[in-house]
Amino acid sequence: MNMDEASEELAVQLAAQGVIGKRVDEMESGFMMALDYMIQLAERDQDDKRKSLLEVIKETVLSHLTKKCPPHVQVIGLLCRTPEKESRHELLRRVAAGGGVFEGENGTKLHLPGANLNDISNQADDLLETMESRRVVPDRKLLARLVLIREEARNMMGGGILDERNDRGLSTLPESEVNFLTKLVALRPGKTVRSMIKRVMQGEDEGAETSESEDGVVGEKILKGVAGRGSVSGRKPLPVRPGMFLETVSKVLGGIYAGNTSGVTAQHLEWVHQNTLQILQEIAF
Structure with a gap:
């Protein structure tokens, strides 16, 4: 980027901050959806300048809205804009230690609030x-x-994926996730299994989505029992979801370790957990 482009971007940011700072409380809820739609159109039209301008406006709106949120919500906003895993870990450590003012990469001052790791994990969940x-x-x-934020905050709390504070309280494990996990552990860890996980995390195969209006259900959470049991409602279960899939892996791992039967299966599940996180990092940024 040359100096003219850098100056122009700075001018846009300053203008956006000036206008948005005064008007952010008056914005309608549909404004962000409209911005996302316009960014998609600009991307489709390959209009990089228009897309860049709209993204500056969106980032500024999110920044102003974030500052009005509780500390742990602010931290989640910051983590969502931090691509490097090591940088997220450092941010979490500083936040857990009480926050403060730190120097950023470009010499800028970064104000971090103090926040509880459990609050961050629960909010992300x-x-x-x-x-x-x-x-x-x-x-x-x-x-x-x-998903990355939840898992990384949980891991930093000490107990990691087996920490009892991380239990979502599922009475039965979701059928889609259990069936997919059963398929994975039947195969030897390696490229084939990693490829299967990646496709599902991207919303393909077992992770493929259906229409919002299918079987008349919109936004309803459907949790079925383990493999083959009929649904009381008769409705189709949701596809495999990244967060629920890792929750299922953790739950099964916890059961294995509690029964002192750890071995190949536990090692396999830990491999699945680790590789799923690596894949989500690739998808996320």
């Missing part, structure tokens, strides 16, 4: 549950980022 309970996931990149 709540957002995930809302997104994954829909027939169609509106933003797979955001979904992948939220």
Whole structure:
């Protein structure tokens, strides 16, 4: 980027901040949806300048809205804009230690609030549950980022994936995730299994979505029992979702370790967990 382009972008950011800062409270809920639609149109038209301008406006709106949120929600917003895994971990460590003012990469001052790791994890999980309970996931990149944030915050709390604070309280495991996991553990860990996981995390194969209006259900969470049991409602189960899939892996792992039967199966599940996180990192940023 040359100096003229850099100056122009700075001018756009300053203008956006000035206008949005005064008007953000008056914006209608549909404004962000309209912005996303316009960004998609600009991308389709290959109009990079228009797309860049719209993204600056969106980023500025999100920044102003984030500042009005509780500390743990602000942190999630920051983590969603942090592509490097190591940088997210450093951010989490500083936030957990009480926050403060730190110097960014470009010499800028970064203000980090203090926040509880459990609050961050639970908030990310709540957002995930809302997104994954829909027939169609509106933003797979955001979904992948939220899964990473939840898992990384949980891991930093000490107990990792087996920490009892991470239990979502599922009485029965979801059928789609269990069936897919059963298929994975029947195969030897390697490229084939990793490819299967990647396709599902991207919304293909077992992760493929159906219409929002299919069988008359819109945004309803459907959890069925393990393999082959009929649904009381008769409705089709949701496809495999990234957050729920990792939740299922953790639940099964916890059961194995509790029974002191760890071995090849546990190692296989840990391999699946690790590779799923790596794949989600590729999808997220």
